[in-house]
Amino acid sequence: MRLTIQKDHLVRSVQDVMKAVSSRTTIPILSGIKMVATVQEVTLTGSDSDISIESSIPAEEEGTIIAEVLQPGSIVLPARFFAEIVKKLPEDNVEIEVQNQFVTIIRSGKAEFSLNGLDAEEYPRLPQIKEENVFKLPTDLLKTMIRQTVFAVSTSETRPILTGVNWKVENGELICIATDSHRLALRKAKIEMDASLGYNVVIPGKSLNELSKILDDSNENVEIVITENQVLFKTKHLLFFSRLLDGNYPDTSRLIPADSQTDVIVNAKEFFQAIDRASLLAREGRNNVVKLTTLQDGIVEISSISPEIGKVTEEIQSESVEGEELKISFSAKYMMDALKALEGAEIKISFTGAMRPFVLRPLHSDSMLQLILPVRTY
Amino acid sequence: MRLTIQKDHLVRSVQDVMKAVSSRTTIPILSGIKMVATVQEVTLTGSDSDISIESSIPAEEEGTIIAEVLQPGSIVLPARFFAEIVKKLPEDNVEIEVQNQFVTIIRSGKAEFSLNGLDAEEYPRLPQIKEENVFKLPTDLLKTMIRQTVFAVSTSETRPILTGVNWKVENGELICIATDSHRLALRKAKIEMDASLGYNVVIPGKSLNELSKILDDSNENVEIVITENQVLFKTKHLLFFSRLLDGNYPDTSRLIPADSQTDVIVNAKEFFQAIDRASLLAREGRNNVVKLTTLQDGIVEISSISPEIGKVTEEIQSESVEGEELKISFSAKYMMDALKALEGAEIKISFTGAMRPFVLRPLHSDSMLQLILPVRTY
Incomplete structure (x- = not known):
């Protein structure tokens, strides 16, 4: 050579x-x-x-x-x-x-x-992949979908299947779901593809993170080929192969509550900063837990106590609070991760009582959601 | 309150x-x-x-x-x-x-x-320091003098005194010296002060690093007060106290060779980059050692061998080589540290044979020098 x-x-x-x-x-x-x-x-x-x-x-x-x-x-x-x-x-x-x-x-x-x-x-040969049933996604959309879901995969190897992101293709739609069993992230998008075709695979979170780093921010298409045990992402000068995870991904659809008892609409940035401040002390306590309490006139109180260090309270004027009064505790980290992943200036949070998972969605989009399990504090 | x-x-x-x-x-x-x-x-x-x-x-x-x-x-x-x-x-x-x-x-x-x-x-009281015999240095000069010496302090606690920088004030001059016994850095500057006064103290390297981080890049004066066991640096809104190290700093003056057998003048940047490249393989071997050989017509060869990985050779056109032919091996890291510390586009390196310490100086300044001990390779 x-x-x-x-x-x-x-x-x-x-x-x-x-x-x-x-x-x-x-x-x-x-x-x-x-x-x-x-x-x-x-x-x-x-x-x-x-x-x-x-x-x-x-x-x-x-x-x-x-x-x-x-x-x-x-x-x-x-x-x-x-x-x-x-x-x-x-x-x-x-x-x-x-x-x-x-x-x-x-x-x-x-x-x-x-x-x-x-x-x-x-040197080992790369897998030979027959390029059938290719579907395409713009690079920037693919990166966004990865960013909005991959952070929620499990980092523990106790249930290896949860270390991956579930990719489902059905009815001309790609649905990406990740959960570590304490929270769940979901993002979907329409794709152009024969609607009769369907896939249900699990891609290792690590692979998606590396793929995301390697892709430029452009709107050029990435071609995606899914086989039984491999997925191939293909751009002009790049082939990216990842193995798929073995096993069945849990059915997550029944985890997402269909109705709600309390709906709160907040400014995403203000809410994020208040949670961030409350978590300064919460981090020291167990589990980084903060508490949300609905007060009168659409005011939402965020608070946290760490007996050794001190406490913090902050009142936020929400856009609206509808339904029953609520006190609920949750992980500040999970809440901040979820808020970072969602798009849109206003976020609707739908609660179904202090003990049930709650759901965050942008006010004007149903293509993404974040679900968080609350923390029992008594 | x-x-x-x-x-x-x-x-x-x-x-x-x-x-x-x-x-x-x-x-x-x-x-x-x-x-x-x-x-x-x-x-x-x-x-x-x-x-x-x-x-x-x-x-x-x-x-x-x-x-x-x-x-x-x-x-x-x-x-x-x-x-x-x-x-x-x-x-x-x-x-x-x-x-x-x-x-x-x-x-x-x-x-x-x-x-x-x-x-x-x-809360413990800060030391009470009588502000006698204050001397002043512009902040940017003080930071430069720290940067040019502190990297050469020892990181080992076997000889604690070498983890500090020796500050000597004599004849209206401040001289800063650091050595880890494999290399030495020296920087001096005129100060305005009663010439009859003298100090010889050792300031912990860690203190100087922290001081350097905290000072703005300005040419406002820093007031410096040295006492028996403390040094105080004083700016408009800041007091920075450091304890001094106990013990006598070794006399380093006789380490610095007065004459030389081979003098090489190189472009600092070109020379640095060649050493950097040679060190890519040297790092893998013992001690990160590279070899310098003087060839004909002012050409200097930098080379390194790492038997497992490979080898590298590069020829540099120096500004001049005067004196005896030379083959000498040294730590690439020490050489790069020294070149980074020195100022000036052209550096004069004075060798006194393959087994003796050699000295680097900017071509047009005698206020700073770097000394490196060679490595025996046979």
Whole structure:
């Protein structure tokens, strides 16, 4: 293999595939990045066997030469060193040459690195995915849907299925649901796809977080292919594979109350800041619990007590309080996470008594909701 | 105690004194911030018993009311909570009122905090320092002198005296020296002071780091008072006390070679980047060692080998190489630290053979130097 390539393209591609490379891998070759050069393109691959990322750099784009492959071939290079080296090379132009025994020379300006590589034939093959039943989502919508749900996955391995986000495709709609059994996040969106098709899979939260980091903020489409045990996200120069989680995701639809006893509409920002202040002391107590009390004239009181340190009380003028009076306690962290995830200046919170889960929705959208279980304080 | 105060002044002052408050203190009252309110000013104090910081907020400044003290008094408030609370208060105006049993109310807008305080009488007194033989340094010069030396202090407690920076005042000059016995940093500056006076003290590196963080980048003078076991740095609204280290600092003057066998002049930035690249592989090997070799025509080769990973070689065109040929190995980290500390585009490196300490100086200044001990590689 022998080629010259533009440094900035190489740096970008290496950084993308590095997201899949784990420093704690037990499979030595997976601590490397695979590089394959053909006359048309240079392809880099990183993988931790759960996530695999392939990034391709075209030899030419819009009439500009990005890479010149003088001799096609392939090599696996130590990922961390390769990534740090390319980032710090002195010139815009980089020359890469594989010599005997996989020793690889990286040259730029007067700097010359020689790295001990590995045989690319030893690198695991990526899954072969038949591109049937592809559906598309704009990149920015996909990132938003991930952001609004993935924070609510469980971090505990007691129920591994809850560490993933449930993706359901039905009736031409994609529904993303995450829950750690203390709170639940739901986001849905219309997609263009044969309405007779349906999927119900669970994507690891970690995979979605990495995917979100790697995608640009653009409105270009991402193509999504779901198979029995893999999901593939495909953009112009990127393939992102993730395994799916085994097992059935719990049916969460019956968790969401259909009616409510108390409805409170608040300004999202004001409410968030009051919860944030109350949580300053709550954090010290058990579970970061704050208390919400409805008072007269649409006033809502947020309070918290930490006997050792002190207490805090704040009154908020809500837009409206309808239904029964209410005192309810909940985790300040869950409430702030939920408020951060929702869009819209005004949030409607629907309570069904102090002991039942309550639901937050933007006032003018039914495509997303956040559900929180209250905390028993007596 | 009862007062109202502008939030931004309070936040700033609390952040300053927080630098002295340790979360790991064994003296409970030192986990608090002392607040003393008189009609003229509000004073905050934080201390970890090594460093004490006092910040004062005038009641009025340039005709603007900053604080209004309705009832003078004092209190000690839990530092971490107090700091987080004031930062997140909703309005610009803050009301603070001490009630029975040191319970303190903090009010802003509709938010009301109640914090359990402690008796200010229990708070340790700050050292009384007689302000004799004060000398002055512009803040920016003081910060530069700290930055150029403090990184070279020892982080090991085997020789505690080396964890401090040696400050010598003699012949109207301040000389700051730090060494961890593998490298040495020296910076001097003229000061206005009675030339007959002299000091030779050791200030803990940690104190100088905290001082540097707390000082603005300005050219206003800092007043410095040195006593037998304390040093005081004084600005308009700030008193910064640090204890001094006990013991005699080693005489470092004979470490610095008077003559040299090889002198190399390099562009500081180019040289730094080449060392940085070589260190990418060196870091993996023992001690992060790189090798410098003088070649023909003023060319200097920087190289490093890490047998498992690979090797790197880079040639640099120096401004000049004078004297004997040289091969020498040294820590890339020490070299990069030294280059970062020095000022000036061109650096002169004076070697006295492969086994002797070498010295870096800016080409056009003799107020600073960096000394590095080479590493034996065979």
